[in-house]
Amino acid sequence: MEIRLLIADDHPIFLKGLKEVIEMDADLKVIVSAKNGQEALLSFQLHSVDVVVLDIDMPRMTGLEAAEKMLQIQPDLPIIILTMHKEKAPFLKALEIGVLGYVLKENAVSDIVHAIYKARDGDLYLSPEISAYLLKKTSALQRQSKNDLKALLTPSETHIMKMISEYKSSKEIADELFISEKTVSNHRMNIAKKLNLTGKNSLLRFALDQSWV
Template sequence: MSTVNILIADDHPIFLKGLKEVVEAGNHLQVIYQATNGQDAIAGVTTKSVDVVILDIDMPVKNGLQAAVEILQLKPEMPVILLTMHKAKDAFLKALDIGVMGYVLKENAVVDIMYAIEAVLRGHSYISPEMTSFLLAQKRSRQPAMDNIATLLTSSEIKILKMVGEYKSTKEIADELYISEKTVSNHRMNITKKLQLTGKNSLLRFAIEWKQ
């Protein structure tokens, strides 16, 4: 397996050093650029051969969300992981909207960051389990005007849409329904087409807002 080049950005030197040590403990992972603000992170992406970007949300000059917007405009397929100390739904939904693939709470970063890197390299999203629990507790109770969903989707697709809205991964859905990950991926693709959704995280965002 070839080396995976990682860019990390955080304005706290001690955390940045610890994050580098954690990341480089993984096989074939190498931190090739360290930034202390969002603008510096953008510069790193444009000058280095980076495979994964890890950004703290709270940084000076440009914060992690602002940096992620510009990075994904430059390189739309770049896997971006955001780190945060705060369980905030608005910031999470904003991250989804701009195409961020990983969302990790800093309190769990030592464990979660490796799972996040592994997931985004496979093209999957990753959310810290504690963040998932918080979001489920905060899930909106209102019913959006989407009454025709049942006429657009099959019963299997509706079941999978609900599970996506519970922040379950493709593998978790496959294991729970005793089907292959490929079958789940095909269902997800069909749902996305039927609902005319576009964008990297459009299905997850829709599933979060939709309540059956």
């Protein structure tokens, strides 16, 4: 089944190379390329696409700004952000918006196709280098005092939150704990309710913000 893509980057050579890498997979088809965020948003409104890939730093409208507007129109749209930055703040902003992929541009050749399939299936994908960096930054904060909200959770819920902070999917958590995905989903819903969290990726954002241990 063909997956139709919109890609956007303000560097023509990178944009051309990205298209070539993506279309090396016979099931992936780039139907429109855009040179800035504003053009990407307009193209999205004019074409039917399955996955969107946006550079984070673009003129006229950033990738995050374009992503936010696209998701207001189509909340379940799989969007992948390409970035040269490993900082925590833009990553957390991307999660808050509802972005499903966060790929380091220097690793786009090796990561982008896998990210597209993960996002298409509704799963979060991060370049391994970004995951390792963020986990290291989180570990550096682990000696800080725990947030009182953490005391509301059971040991099982605490363990699941730690696994969420390690970017593990519900399926990976279920497999590791020998429980069903449905049970993991129930735990996630209970945790979110206890912590008064709403929105996409809210548990992961909370886990990273609070340096979960």
